[in-house]
Amino acid sequence: MPDAPFDAFRYAHAHRRQVVWMSQNTNHLVPPQIVREAVDEALRERRYEGYPYAPGDPELLELVQRDLGIAGQAPFLTGGGTESLYMIARALLASGDSVIASDPSYLIIHKFIELAGARTKNLDIYMPPFRLTADRIQEAIEPSTKMILLIDPLNPLGAGYPRAEVKAIAEIAHDHHLLLLNDVTYRDFSYEPTLAAEFAPEQTLTVWSVSKNCGLAGLRIGGFSAPTELRARVAKYNTNDLGVNILAQVAALAAMRTKSQWIHEVVRQTRANYERVVEVATSVEGITVPVHPSWANMTILDIAATGLSPEALQEELLLHHGVFVRSGNYLSPTHGSKFVRVSFSNPPGDLDRFATAFPAAVQQLRARAPAPSAA
Numbered sequence: 001m002p003d004a005p006f007d008a009f010r011y012a013h014a015h016r017r018q019v020v021w022m023s024q025n026t027n028h029l030v031p032p033q034i035v036r037e038a039v040d041e042a043l044r045e046r047r048y049e050g051y052p053y054a055p056g057d058p059e060l061l062e063l064v065q066r067d068l069g070i071a072g073q074a075p076f077l078t079g080g081g082t083e084s085l086y087m088i089a090r091a092l093l094a095s096g097d098s099v100i101a102s103d104p105s106y107l108i109i110h111k112f113i114e115l116a117g118a119r120t121k122n123l124d125i126y127m128p129p130f131r132l133t134a135d136r137i138q139e140a141i142e143p144s145t146k147m148i149l150l151i152d153p154l155n156p157l158g159a160g161y162p163r164a165e166v167k168a169i170a171e172i173a174h175d176h177h178l179l180l181l182n183d184v185t186y187r188d189f190s191y192e193p194t195l196a197a198e199f200a201p202e203q204t205l206t207v208w209s210v211s212k213n214c215g216l217a218g219l220r221i222g223g224f225s226a227p228t229e230l231r232a233r234v235a236k237y238n239t240n241d242l243g244v245n246i247l248a249q250v251a252a253l254a255a256m257r258t259k260s261q262w263i264h265e266v267v268r269q270t271r272a273n274y275e276r277v278v279e280v281a282t283s284v285e286g287i288t289v290p291v292h293p294s295w296a297n298m299t300i301l302d303i304a305a306t307g308l309s310p311e312a313l314q315e316e317l318l319l320h321h322g323v324f325v326r327s328g329n330y331l332s333p334t335h336g337s338k339f340v341r342v343s344f345s346n347p348p349g350d351l352d353r354f355a356t357a358f359p360a361a362v363q364q365l366r367a368r369a370p371a372p373s374a375a
Contacts, residue, residue: 077221213259
């Protein structure tokens with residue numbers, strides 16, 4: 001019986017106390033006592049024994065709406081932003097529809113689109129400016145086009161959309177009567193955070209999350225905001241009819257109440273960490289960092305010139321150095337063999353580990369590579 005392929009996530013979770021987690025864009029910089037104290041109190045009160053208020057904690061919903069600044073669109077809570085993306089795809093897309101998207105991208109959304117019977121029209125963005133543009137979207141519209149997928153900032157590249165570009169894309173959606181799915185999971189890290197709903201409120205569905213900005217990825221809470229008619233259509237696919245996890249709501253409420261006190265320091269440290277990643281990566285022969293600067297808390301390291309595979313580098317870093325990055329094949333059918341994704345909302349000590357581990361891992365893989373055969 002052949003050996004099973006290496007399961008990086010199983011290994012990383014089993015060794016979580018020894019692993020520096022730079023693989024999933026998670027945020028490890030939010031002051032932990034904020035969430036801990038709120039969840040401890042909820043546990044003491046044994047709130048987990050009862051169902052939550054099904055529509056969601058009213059104060060949490062109010063804080064999210066105020067944070068987004070979308071007037072007249074009440075947030076809808078789901079089990080993470082990913083569940084919202086699934087619901088939207090199933091509710092609003094059908095066989096024969098197409099969605100303008102990109103490659104690279106957050107491909108789970110593409111999978112949801114396909115589950116609805118639709119397809120994505122993936123525009124290659126592995127080149128400057130490393131994002132969609134209004135001109136390219138305009139050219140890509142065809143009779144089957146139903147939706148534009150706008151992830152801003154963009155996972156996995158870290159590229160962000162200037163306000164003028166968001167406005168231009170939103171106006172295309174409005175003029176062509178297209179839906180605009182605006183995933184703003186990494187909005188708080190952006191240099192110019194702009195919601196498409198500001199310019200095309202009737203066409204836009206805004207998917208948000210507290211996984212990355214508030215450091216709550218493991219609690220799985222997020223949601224979407226949309227105009228009334230679209231909200232009602234999507235809500236029919238809600239499976240959390242008894243409410244989203246009560247401890248997740250307690251934690252999210254505590255984080256949103258205090259967010260203004262700590263988010264600026266989280267972003268400052270994240271951007272400093274990005275510069276450290278660039279410095280380390282570009283000191284290694286054959287490595288480039290295509291996106292400058294990152295508008296998110298992740299970036300890609302292009303390793304194509306080294307001849308190494310992203311999967312081999314991911315495994316080497318994890319098994320021998322305890323540093324977990326993500327191979328690109330998860331994020332791009334076309335270019336996934338060229339890069340690894342590195343996230344960096346981490347304490348400085350994690351970046352110290354990365355600074356030692358990354359050059360060493362590349363060197364070790366190169367030393368084990370077979371010598372080229374003689375002509």
